[in-house]
Amino acid sequence: xxxxxxxxxxxxxxxxxxxxxxxxxxxxxxxxxxxxxxxxxxxxxxxxxxxxxxxxxxxxxxxxxxxxxxxxxxxxxxxxxxxxxxxxxxxxxxxxxxxxxxxxxxxxxxxxxxxxxxxxxxxxxxxxxxxxxxxxxxxxxxxxxxxxxxxxxxxxxxxxxxxxxxxxxxxxxxxxxxxxxxxxxxxxxxxxxxxxxxxxxxxxxxxxxxxxxxxxxxxxxxxxxxxxxxxxxxxxxxxxxxxxxxxxxxxxxxxxxxxxxxxxxxxxxxxxxxxxxxxxxxxxxxxxxxxxxxxxxxxxxxxxxxxxxxxxxxxxxxxxxxxxxxxxx
Amino acid sequence: xxxxxxxxxxxxxxxxxxxxxxxxxxxxxxxxxxxxxxxxxxxxxxxxxxxxxxxxxxxxxxxxxxxxxxxxxxxxxxxxxxxxxxxxxxxxxxxxxxxxxxxxxxxxxxxxxxxxxxxxxxxxxxxxxxxxxxxxxxxxxxxxxxxxxxxxxxxxxxxxxxxxxxxxxxxxxxxxxxxxxxxxxxxxxxxxxxxxxxxxxxxxxxxxxxxxxxxxxxxxxxxxxxxxxxxxxxx
Numbered sequence: 058x059x060x061x062x063x064x065x066x067x068x069x070x071x072x073x074x075x076x077x078x079x080x081x082x083x084x085x086x087x088x089x090x091x092x093x094x095x096x097x098x099x100x101x102x103x104x105x106x107x108x109x110x111x112x113x114x115x116x117x118x119x120x121x122x123x124x125x126x127x128x129x130x131x132x133x134x135x136x137x138x139x140x141x142x143x144x145x146x147x148x149x150x151x152x153x154x155x156x157x158x159x160x161x162x163x164x165x166x167x168x169x170x171x172x173x174x175x176x177x178x179x180x181x182x183x184x185x186x187x188x189x190x191x192x193x194x195x196x197x198x199x200x201x202x203x204x205x206x207x208x209x210x211x212x213x214x215x216x217x218x219x220x221x222x223x224x225x226x227x228x229x230x231x232x233x234x235x236x237x238x239x240x241x242x243x244x245x246x247x248x249x250x251x252x253x254x255x256x257x258x259x260x261x262x263x264x265x266x267x268x269x270x271x272x273x274x275x276x277x278x279x280x281x282x283x284x285x286x287x288x289x290x291x292x293x294x295x296x297x298x299x300x301x302x303x304x305x306x307x308x309x310x311x312x313x314x315x316x317x318x319x320x321x322x323x324x325x326x327x328x329x330x331x332x333x334x335x336x337x338x339x340x341x342x343x344x345x346x347x348x349x350x351x352x353x354x355x356x357x358x359x360x361x362x363x364x365x366x367x368x369x370x371x372x373x374x375x376x377x378x379x380x381x382x383x384x385x386x
Numbered sequence: 387x388x389x390x391x392x393x394x395x396x397x398x399x400x401x402x403x404x405x406x407x408x409x410x411x412x413x414x415x416x417x418x419x420x421x422x423x424x425x426x427x428x429x430x431x432x433x434x435x436x437x438x439x440x441x442x443x444x445x446x447x448x449x450x451x452x453x454x455x456x457x458x459x460x461x462x463x464x465x466x467x468x469x470x471x472x473x474x475x476x477x478x479x480x481x482x483x484x485x486x487x488x489x490x491x492x493x494x495x496x497x498x499x500x501x502x503x504x505x506x507x508x509x510x511x512x513x514x515x516x517x518x519x520x521x522x523x524x525x526x527x528x529x530x531x532x533x534x535x536x537x538x539x540x541x542x543x544x545x546x547x548x549x550x551x552x553x554x555x556x557x558x559x560x561x562x563x564x565x566x567x568x569x570x571x572x573x574x575x576x577x578x579x580x581x582x583x584x585x586x587x588x589x590x591x592x593x594x595x596x597x598x599x600x601x602x603x604x605x606x607x608x609x610x611x612x613x614x615x616x617x618x619x620x621x
Contacts, residue, residue: 080434080441083524114542177470177582182588192528193569194588252394252402268518297409298525298532300434300441302397324436324525358456361398 058124058148060208066118068161069202070188071109071177072170079183086303090168090278091344093371093377094132095235098172100378101129101149108176108187108344109186109196111208113169115345117160118202120171126210126303127174128384132238133166139226147373148232153224165239167345168269168346175214187212191279193322207312208334212358231381243269243349246341247334249360251306252328253294265330266354272312278320283350285311296329301325304333322375336358336367389467389485391420395458400448403465407437409562411534413438413523419598420469422477427468433599437532438522443568479520479601484566484581485517486557487612492580495545499559499576502542511606513537514557514578519564519602529568529586531593533602536564555580557604568594579604582616 062069072095075088089095089112099108111118117135127149130137134146137158148167152158163169179186179196186196193199197206248266257265270283288308301307305317307327317325317332319342333341334355344350391403395463403420408412414437421435424442442465449457488511489496500507519533525533541562550556552573557566560575567573568585585595596602607615 078432079503079593080432080443081524081530081598082528083526084528084593090489105541182591193530249395251395253395297407297437299404299439300400300402301398302400302441304397322525323434324523336400355459357395357398361457364398 058210058212059093060123060126060210061121062202062204062206062208063121063157064116064119065202065206066113067116068114069118070112070190070200071179071197071208072112072188073109073186074107075187075319076185076194080300081365083195083322083323084183085189085192085320087187087192087320088185089170089187089194091132091170091339093104093339093367094168095170095172096371096375097147097378098129098131098170098381099176100375101233101382102127102172102383103129104172105292105379105381106176107186110177110203111177112168113160113171113276113358115167115171116162117169117171119157119159120208122152122156123154124159124210125257125265126152127338128152128158129172129330130169130358131172131235132169134235135163135169136161142226145232146164147235149229151227153226156226165196166343168275168342173210175211178209179212186257189320190277191322192381208221222280224368229385233378240340240345243351244340244344246337246340246352247355247360247363248331248352249334249355249357250304250380251329251331253290253308253328256290256292256328257308257330258289258291261290264288266352269351270314272344272346272348276346278318280315280317280321281344282317283314285349288330296326296328298324300328301329302332305336306331306333307328309335316322334363336360336364387566388408388562389416391469393462393465399443401442401444401458401465402443403440403483404438405440408524409534411520414443414445414534418520420452421599422467423468423471423473427471428464436525437534441492445470446578454474460584470561480597482600484507484602484604484614485607485611486581486604487609488514488579488581488608489582490597492612493557493578495558495576496578499540499542499578503540505539509524510540510578514559514564515604515606516604519604521571521596521598521600521602522563522600524594524596527569527571527586529596530571531585531596531600531602533564533566536556536562540564544574545576548572555579556567580612582612582619591611 096368434441553557558575
């Protein structure tokens, strides 16, 4: 039993927490761009581990469910309807067998997550069910979904809210509050110093930490380019390739900074003018082309502190969801 | 060994050790010697070698701030101490032989490399196959080895017009380096031959044929041997 892709949306792929520990072999991390949203979607359908969910970008897919399934939409919420009924986001819904789920465009944000009870049953590649589009690794040979693809569901998952299956869509009466995901622009992102931050011209250094940048159309899961201000080095640097990470801000000769994202390569040779605080990576992942961001300098201690607090809050929320689901069943 | 590396906190969970700033055989040897020591003495670190640096990924929760020392500072103390200890016994480098069919369809740029280097095609092959190379690092794509040790007489600039599709197994020269494309990829290096071996195979127990620090030699083979080995490599 599976889900058939009737329309793939703009860029949809299966993603989990990513591929860890393989960078020395040239294999990048990939994984969900907005990890908290991916985890919350899983939690709402009762998944507790590293189950893959469907990540979609700006416009969601249209899917036909061959069997009944429990689903949740988190992150950026597209218009969503099943047989004429609008479907809410940030909660869980029960779809009867044969449902056609039509996801459209999003009013806000850039990436949404569709989780199903039991998770999608893809074979792990190098320990992960994430799609690495750049390297061609993972489900569907590492490519984005296409019309006609079939997403397999875990055949052993006893997927039911409780009681007998209803012929209609059922939404759970409570939902999460998504307001934290949608902030007014420009959003402020914390930037750790990079190897070559102090090699920027003085004017460029103050621009980096004060001015507003716009996300270019040149954006994918690997990187996004920032327009609006050209940054210059005091003098050109001839560098050799070194490790880079998701969140590394590189400055290519064009002078337009590039922020590496979930599918960052493992090495790069451009000057590195900053490292985005890890806690702010999912916030950047929800910005769309044309949105504005600005940076402020932060220390490693501040970044670690915020990351730890953020993780604690997320863990408490995940635990609260699990308790509430257990109480309802 | 070795000079003390420069340490740079790169991210909340990442420390970069830098041994130099050039693509250099001796500096890269220090990188791999350090990687080996840290593998043996500091379990729980992910270690990513590059030409002149090592990235260490760690779990900051395992290194909680103590006596005013941050997680990164404690890791630096531990790593520098581990690098200072002498090796009990020096483990030999892994040696991997790569059979290559040079020229023809497999190496469409071989003749051009010969012209650019003012050598005969036979001399290019002989010099490329005579050298012992080191896998400086893997990158660009899963399993792509950047090899140091190219005969300086074979250094050739990259193509002005990169190919959209370089076939898997292509052996190529790019500047002063040589490498092997593990999969069909775009690329601007000059293709001089092809190996029938699979460099990267996600279902294999060790997915990458080559690991950072390995020693590599190329063995010229003929078309019949290529076919036989290619048949054996197909799953």
